[in-house]
Amino acid sequence: MTGPADGAVPVRRVLPHRYPMLLVDRVVELVPERSVTALKAVTGNEPWYGELPDCPEGPDGPVDDYPAVLLLESWCQSAAVLGTIGEPEPHVLRGRVPLLGGVSAVSFAGRVHPGDVLVHRVDLVRRLADTMIFAGTSAVGAVTVMTVGSVVLALRPAADLPGAAAPADAAGAAAPADAAGAATDDRPGRPGRSVRR
Amino acid sequence: MTGCSPIRGAIEVAGPGAGRPRITMRVGADEPILAGHFPGLPIFPGVAVVEFVRRGALATLAEPSRPGRRWVLSGIGSVRFLAPVFPGDILTADLSWSGEGTTRRCAASVTTGRGEVARAKLTFTERGAA
Numbered sequence: 001m002t003g004p005a006d007g008a009v010p011v012r013r014v015l016p017h018r019y020p021m022l023l024v025d026r027v028v029e030l031v032p033e034r035s036v037t038a039l040k041a042v043t044g045n046e047p048w049y050g051e052l053p054d055c056p057e058g059p060d061g062p063v064d065d066y067p068a069v070l071l072l073e074s075w076c077q078s079a080a081v082l083g084t085i086g087e088p089e090p091h092v093l094r095g096r097v098p099l100l101g102g103v104s105a106v107s108f109a110g111r112v113h114p115g116d117v118l119v120h121r122v123d124l125v126r127r128l129a130d131t132m133i134f135a136g137t138s139a140v141g142a143v144t145v146m147t148v149g150s151v152v153l154a155l156r157p158a159a160d161l162p163g164a165a166a167p168a169d170a171a172g173a174a175a176p177a178d179a180a181g182a183a184t185d186d187r188p189g190r191p192g193r194s195v196r197r
Numbered sequence: 198m199t200g201c202s203p204i205r206g207a208i209e210v211a212g213p214g215a216g217r218p219r220i221t222m223r224v225g226a227d228e229p230i231l232a233g234h235f236p237g238l239p240i241f242p243g244v245a246v247v248e249f250v251r252r253g254a255l256a257t258l259a260e261p262s263r264p265g266r267r268w269v270l271s272g273i274g275s276v277r278f279l280a281p282v283f284p285g286d287i288l289t290a291d292l293s294w295s296g297e298g299t300t301r302r303c304a305a306s307v308t309t310g311r312g313e314v315a316r317a318k319l320t321f322t323e324r325g326a327a
Contacts (some may be wrong), residue, residue, distance in 0.1 A: 021233035047229050048201040068270050069244040069251065070203055076244070097235070100243035105287065106273040158238060161281060178202040188250065 004162075016097070020047045023074035024120075027081055029036050036122045038078035042066045053133045066112035070145055071138060076100060076153070078120040079134040083153055087177035096155040101131065105149020122148075130155040203230055204245050208253045218292050220253030226284040240280035246307055246315050247273065249288050254303040255321060257292060262299065266325035274302070274318035282314055299323035 009027035017023070029037040048067060067093040080098045112118065122136040131154045206222040224241045231239040251270050258268050283290065286309040296302045298324050307315040 016234050016235045018233035022231050048203050065200050067201060067203050068250065069248045072247075072273070073242060073244040097238070097240075099240075100278055102275070102277045103247075103273055103274040104241075108269075108271055116253070155255050161238070 001142065009085065011081065014085055015077055015094075017077060021073070022077075024077045024081060027078075030082060030085060032082075032085065033127070033194060034082075034124060036078055036082040036120075038081060038120045038122070040074045040078075040118040040120065042114050042116045042118065046114075049114065062113070063162055064113055066114070066116070068108050068146075071108070071112060071118065072103070073146070074118060074152055075087065075120045075122065075138050075146065075148060076134075079122045079124075079132070079136075079151060080153060082122055082124055082134070083132045084155070095158065096130070097158050097161060098153045098155050101152040101154040103148075103151050105147075107147050108145065109147075110140065110143045110145040111141060112145055114193060118145070125150065202233075202248060202252060204248050204252070206249075206302035208249065208256060209251065210253065218257040219255075219289060220249070220256070220292065221287060222249050222253070224282060224284055224286045224288060230265045230286070231284060238291045239284050241284065241286065243276070243278045243315070246278070246282055246288065247276055247317060247319070250290055250292075250303070250307065250317050250319060251317075253290060254292055254305070254321065257261050257294075258301065261323050261325070266323045268301075268321045270319060270322045271275065271300075271322035271324075273326060274320060276315060276317040278315050280309075280311065280314045282309060288314075 009030055011024050011027060012022070015022060015024065023040055024038050025041050026039045027036060028039060044064065048070070052064060084098060084148065117140065119139045120136065122134050125133040127137050131152060134148070134151045134153065136148050137144050205228055206225055208220055208222045211219040216227055228241070230242060230245060234240060234242050261267055262309045289308060290305040292322055293304045294301055300320065303319045303321065305317045305319070306313060307317065
């Protein structure tokens with residue numbers, strides 16, 4: 001069994017994401033500047049399942065597949081934990097926001113359903129200033145359900161984002177040249193310890 | 198039945214069946230994911246932009262080749278995110294399809310009123326009963 005003491009990496013302190021978009025439950029192994037293994041338990045209580053009919057059946061079985069893009073987001077958040085662990089200021093409005101800059105060579109195999117536990121394995125391939133490149137896989141049990149060729153996360157000061165200054169007026173503001181939607185807040189962490197469970 | 202999705206917005210398709218269908222969706226401030234991405238700084242996630250393209254693309258695909266099959270997103274060749282997307286933005290994507298048989302590729306350029314926000318290449322594969 002595992003207990004609270006095993007949560008050596010405080011996910012909620014490292015990631016600015018919150019319900020319903022906090023998609024990492026536990027970090028089981030983290031080697032700074034190198035790799036992370038993290039878990040995400042999929043549950044039918046997530047809001048995406050709120051609008052499914054009572055007995056949803058597709059031509060080839062239940063259609064309660066976990067959305068592929070959320071599988072990717074969950075993996076990217078695991079990468080963001082690796083990329084930003086050790087950040088002194090994880091608050092999204094005060095720190096830097098980790099944005100998804102690019103994705104390539106992602107393949108999905110197999111299906112993910114409520115009750116499955118995703119095991120994300122992420123390697124830091126390269127860090128260039130505030131930009132990080134990651135690669136890895138996600139598995140459910142022995143089945144690899146996603147392979148990620150590369151994901152680029154870029155850390156951007158929240159103040160540079162037009163939405164931060166005036167969220168209500170965001171649509172009219174100029175956008176930064178690169179940066180977009182996914183990941184986390186924070187900056188490159190260089191902690192000198194390895195966290196294991 | 199396309200299963201569940203993290204985005205709620207209605208996607209409109211212009212010219213379905215045409216060579217280059219166009220899809221649009223308004224990013225509502227009430228999208229549930231915005232509450233947590235991020236508190237105090239709502240940014241429509243990059244993966245949600247991909248989801249917009251996925252759903253719009255599925256709406257423009259022909260029926261699977263036989264009953265019991267369905268199209269699924271089987272891969273993301275590449276996506277480049279060029280600018281963030283905020284509540285209130287109207288997403289528009291021009292799709293261009295290639296490939297045939299049970300594997301199709303969709304290239305999309307996604308824009309808002311501020312210009313291009315993403316470029317994506319998605320792969321769809323027929324899955325299900327043989």
